[in-house]
Amino acid sequence: MRIAMIGGGYVGLVSAACFAEFGIDVSVVEADAQKLAALRAGRMPIYEPGLDTLVAENTRAGRLSFGDDLSAAVDGAEAVFIAVGTPARRGDGHADLTYVYAAAEQVARALKNHAVIVSKSTVPVGTGRRIAEIIRQTRPDLEFDVASNPEFLREGSAIGDFMRPDRVVIGAESEHAREVLRRLYRPLYLIEAPILFTDIETAELTKYAANAFLAMKVTFINEMADLCEKVGADVHDVARGIGLDGRIGRKFLHPGPGYGGSCFPKDTLALVRTAQDHGAPSRLVEATVAVNDARKATMAMRVIAACGGSVRGKTIGVLGLTFKPETDDMRDAPSLPIVSRLAEDGVTIRAFDPQGMDQARALLPGSVVYCRDALDAAAGADALVLITEWNEFRALSPARLLAAMRGRVLVDLRNVYDPAAMRQAGFDYHCVGRPRAG
Numbered sequence: 001m002r003i004a005m006i007g008g009g010y011v012g013l014v015s016a017a018c019f020a021e022f023g024i025d026v027s028v029v030e031a032d033a034q035k036l037a038a039l040r041a042g043r044m045p046i047y048e049p050g051l052d053t054l055v056a057e058n059t060r061a062g063r064l065s066f067g068d069d070l071s072a073a074v075d076g077a078e079a080v081f082i083a084v085g086t087p088a089r090r091g092d093g094h095a096d097l098t099y100v101y102a103a104a105e106q107v108a109r110a111l112k113n114h115a116v117i118v119s120k121s122t123v124p125v126g127t128g129r130r131i132a133e134i135i136r137q138t139r140p141d142l143e144f145d146v147a148s149n150p151e152f153l154r155e156g157s158a159i160g161d162f163m164r165p166d167r168v169v170i171g172a173e174s175e176h177a178r179e180v181l182r183r184l185y186r187p188l189y190l191i192e193a194p195i196l197f198t199d200i201e202t203a204e205l206t207k208y209a210a211n212a213f214l215a216m217k218v219t220f221i222n223e224m225a226d227l228c229e230k231v232g233a234d235v236h237d238v239a240r241g242i243g244l245d246g247r248i249g250r251k252f253l254h255p256g257p258g259y260g261g262s263c264f265p266k267d268t269l270a271l272v273r274t275a276q277d278h279g280a281p282s283r284l285v286e287a288t289v290a291v292n293d294a295r296k297a298t299m300a301m302r303v304i305a306a307c308g309g310s311v312r313g314k315t316i317g318v319l320g321l322t323f324k325p326e327t328d329d330m331r332d333a334p335s336l337p338i339v340s341r342l343a344e345d346g347v348t349i350r351a352f353d354p355q356g357m358d359q360a361r362a363l364l365p366g367s368v369v370y371c372r373d374a375l376d377a378a379a380g381a382d383a384l385v386l387i388t389e390w391n392e393f394r395a396l397s398p399a400r401l402l403a404a405m406r407g408r409v410l411v412d413l414r415n416v417y418d419p420a421a422m423r424q425a426g427f428d429y430h431c432v433g434r435p436r437a438g
């Protein structure tokens, strides 16, 4: 079986490598010349654990290839996946579908055989129908099907998520489309992963509903953390106390600096706009977006308060820049407003991130000093702020950190450290939603 993947980014590349691992021939079309050159040279344009090995093995086996010739890639393909970006449109927050529609038109022009054109990109309700219209207008002679197969993988554990998903959602309206996608995902039947067949609109909306629900859960526990700080309660115990209730569940109940990343911010916004457009506004999601934006904007104030109310002329070490660990993705990372605000206030920022510093350079103020490791970031710092909970930060020696620093303020925005141990070691330790801990 042969398929084509349009877009070799986080989702396209991971999905392509995993389908190839299932034994399918996959041709990836990538428009960005630099990314394509890297892929062809066997270098990964993104950091994702295990991806380099999976890509290398499947390329060697001849099942995975990369190019920019769309006609060659779709020739003989039974399914053509569109996995291009759908960023938030500037100004109104609607999903920008320029890349999706452009890809649909290119695919329509290039196809010589019947194929199922599948949107793997996260797209608003109605996009599948619009893709079908574009293809019909471009190639009235072409026989094709459209389908929606939203992707639920998480960066940092993308391969495991793709290979052992909680579920696969497939929106399709013809038996042929369902049959092709069923065959593609056949290996997952063996591990009994639930495969949900729906119509196209339902599949499209399911993806947004999932992300909005998770974003809401994170935002809820962040608000509870704020309340804990006011009333002297411990948010970890609250999270455990509610999370052990099977109806609520323990995941996504970790307080922090607000959600970021390549999906939640843009997908919650796009859902808000879709719901408004259809006269069924989602007040919960609207509030989630507003509360999270406000939270991210005020995180720098927390650091300033921990430093005694003024940071002018101080040096602050920053541990972690990416929006979460195990990725190099900086899109909408909470570190961006925090670091920018501190730099505006005349702070010298010494930052370290295990994978994200290349991407961060383009997004953060030019004055940021990028460091070799966490200890280097702490060198001469008046305060240290942990923004991303990379595992290597958990094991740092408090004594060595303190010896490297000038001050002793530690702001832990992910609650990774034991408050009692950090205070005993000599830190002026601040965390989120645990006023009395330690």
Ligand SMILES: NC(=O)c1ccc[n+]([C@@H]2O[C@H](COP(=O)([O-])OP(=O)(O)OC[C@H]3O[C@@H](n4cnc5c(N)ncnc54)[C@H](O)[C@@H]3O)[C@@H](O)[C@H]2O)c1
Residues within 6 Å of the ligand: 006, 007, 008, 009, 010, 011, 012, 029, 030, 031, 032, 035, 083, 084, 085, 086, 099, 102, 103, 106, 120, 121, 122, 123, 151, 152, 153, 154, 155, 262, 263
């Ligand atoms: N990143 C995630 O964790 C994640 C998870 C689930 C769903 N999604 C969704 O998947 C989609 C893709 O996200 P991503 O993070 O992989 O984006 P990305 O920006 O990393 O990758 C998109 C790639 O598509 C390429 N591209 C754009 N137009 C093209 C064209 N016409 N032909 C060939 N290549 C083209 C771009 O150069 C880029 O490399 C989005 O809709 C996103 O919401 C992302």
